[in-house]
Amino acid sequence: MVKARADLHLHSSHSDGVYPPERLVEMAIDLGLGGIALTDHDTIVGNEELLSASAGLDIQCIPGVEISTDYEGFELHLLGYYVPENDEILEKRLVAFRGDRHSRFPKMVQKLRDMGFDIKDSDVREVLETAASPGRPHLARILIDMGVVDTIDEAFEKYLAEGKPAYVRRARPDISDGIRLLREVGAVPVLAHPLYYTGGNLRELLHILKDMGLIGVEVVYNYDRDTTLEDNIREVQRAASGLGLIETGGTDFHGDNTHNDLGSMTVPIEVIDRLREAADVVSRS
């Protein structure tokens, strides 16, 4: 029998993904995955749907979140595993983070309009009303529908990426606050896609974050660059060696072509047990 695998980094339509949580569960089961984690940006509203859709089915689903944080001017993403479904502290803090996304989105729209693109009010309203966490991929999809660009990548390269004309910087919480917040609610903080960090030595960063309470690091991740998955895994494992961090991984699946296909980057199902145990320890402390 083939050992079950888990994809621990998925986005739903509650943040900037395409599919609702129940559809993700169906797709994961069709692919034969043993487990998935929902890690929407700065929102946990999809987790209830995830858990009810998977109840009684042969798949383990982790309620999670992905928080954008700041470390000395660099943007680092924190995955939080086993966030509580309904937690007031977490909800309030995430709403505050999202509030910035809601005010940032119209600013980016205005920049595009100033450049001459006739973005419809109804399209903007639809995103702001339906997405808990409006982001640049939403804007990219509007530009594709308008025929301005052909792909999401092209929209980022020309207009939406940091330093491009429609980019608006977002205020981010400090990573130490993100780690503390996750631990406070009994969730396991894990550094996402660590090789995107360009601010210095990764090993030093992991040491510092571990001292702040980091519990895991995303080792299996496919970066948009000229290295193989094996190279990436080795590089992160070398930086993390001896620190005792749980090694996670996933596709960062969004449902469009910006990231990897669901189930194409996975870790052994036992990683879920380690995360569950860590969550129990955090909850008790």
Ligand SMILES: [Zn+2]
């Ligand atoms: Zn991320």
Ligand SMILES: [Zn+2]
């Ligand atoms: Zn992500």
